[in-house]
Amino acid sequence: MQMSNRISAFQCSPIRRLVPYAREAAEKGIHVIHLNIGQPDIKTPKEALEAIHNYGEDIIEYGRSEGEVELRRGLVKYYKKYGITVDEDDIMITTGGSEAIQFIFMTLCDPYDEFIIPEPYYTNVATFANIAMVTLRPVTSSPDDNFALPSIEEFEKRINKKTMGILLCSPNNPTGHVYTRGELKALLELCKKHDIFLVVDEVYREFCYDGKTFTSILSFPEYSDRIICIDSFSKRFSMCGARVGAIVTHNREVLDSALKLAQARLCPPAVEQVAATAALTAPDEYVENVRAEYEHRRNVLISSMQKIPGVRCSLPKGAFYFVADLPVDDAEKFDIFMLRDFSYQGCTVMFAPADGFYVTPGLGHTEARFAYVLNEKELLMAAKCLEEGLKVYRRDVMGIKE
Numbered sequence: 001m002q003m004s005n006r007i008s009a010f011q012c013s014p015i016r017r018l019v020p021y022a023r024e025a026a027e028k029g030i031h032v033i034h035l036n037i038g039q040p041d042i043k044t045p046k047e048a049l050e051a052i053h054n055y056g057e058d059i060i061e062y063g064r065s066e067g068e069v070e071l072r073r074g075l076v077k078y079y080k081k082y083g084i085t086v087d088e089d090d091i092m093i094t095t096g097g098s099e100a101i102q103f104i105f106m107t108l109c110d111p112y113d114e115f116i117i118p119e120p121y122y123t124n125v126a127t128f129a130n131i132a133m134v135t136l137r138p139v140t141s142s143p144d145d146n147f148a149l150p151s152i153e154e155f156e157k158r159i160n161k162k163t164m165g166i167l168l169c170s171p172n173n174p175t176g177h178v179y180t181r182g183e184l185k186a187l188l189e190l191c192k193k194h195d196i197f198l199v200v201d202e203v204y205r206e207f208c209y210d211g212k213t214f215t216s217i218l219s220f221p222e223y224s225d226r227i228i229c230i231d232s233f234s235k236r237f238s239m240c241g242a243r244v245g246a247i248v249t250h251n252r253e254v255l256d257s258a259l260k261l262a263q264a265r266l267c268p269p270a271v272e273q274v275a276a277t278a279a280l281t282a283p284d285e286y287v288e289n290v291r292a293e294y295e296h297r298r299n300v301l302i303s304s305m306q307k308i309p310g311v312r313c314s315l316p317k318g319a320f321y322f323v324a325d326l327p328v329d330d331a332e333k334f335d336i337f338m339l340r341d342f343s344y345q346g347c348t349v350m351f352a353p354a355d356g357f358y359v360t361p362g363l364g365h366t367e368a369r370f371a372y373v374l375n376e377k378e379l380l381m382a383a384k385c386l387e388e389g390l391k392v393y394r395r396d397v398m399g400i401k402e
């Protein structure tokens, strides 16, 4: 049977497409250390788990399409802690941040409209854009300056009649870059000048390191009609499987329009919204401890990887990812080698080849994205596997004598 041309053109997620090789390795008894996916081993707040255990309803009913009012009120209080004033009607609950991004593309863009995005970028955005038939216009950021925001001129050059907005992610997946207040302000001025939206994915808001302060896009009320924030409970409260996220904007027209999509999918998950509401009551130390743990893990993995000959990576300032350039001919080929042909003391490591995080063909070919979501022992073993694997791959596959 013939599948659609549309689906044939979609990519398999570079984060997950090598999973069959990882399964085969596991079947052979090899312990695969998964640094390919942002699935933390951190415990979900007990408040959220207790809420699920105590869910007392007789029927799990459909709820409101825009999300339950208790959860939206909880979020209003949560944002207040960051000095951000929003109303419960400025918030739509979505089935994860993923659905929030899809709703925004569908709401703001007609087919073949354009969004500008710094690359490397969160790769699943490619599929969300494809679903909405939106063209992503990349502005390439560089490892040489830690993937800082490219110049405003580069963004402006890509603006045309079809441009509906700019999509940023801060703290950034995959680069770990955290955009400064000055960078955000400059982009907002540009968006104002050309009357387009600035959408910022802030799902890693709390995960900033080295004392760096985070600036939310919601803290620029003077531009509020063109600002949209994407949010999620997945990483902040280590509840990725709950599928609870949000769109936050003062622009009611955006939310009223997106509501048509929300109504068609009926409602976000009901029990999980109860859990998310409870997660918001967890003491502030929960998120602070998680942040400190990631900062420690970042230091462990980066310092180990920087010692591996030929590996280039710099200290990310936020989220829990970084992009490293590897001394190989092809990062995907090397990843497959690590899973299929290599193990060190019964272990191997899986990462995400970075070419799928670029829109521009040919970029990121020797780069990989690493997620430092596992404990210190696993991270140290992962770095050791990588070091040993690189030696064997370069000698046996690339034919390099060192």
Ligand SMILES: Cc1ncc(COP(=O)(O)O)c(C=O)c1O
Pocket (backbone or CB within 6 Å): 038, 095, 096, 097, 098, 099, 122, 169, 173, 201, 203, 231, 232, 233, 234, 240, 243, 244, 245
């Ligand atoms: C930058 C970014 N945005 C959005 C998402 C989607 O998160 P979820 O749909 O689990 O809320 C992720 C998940 O990894 C992400 O890294």
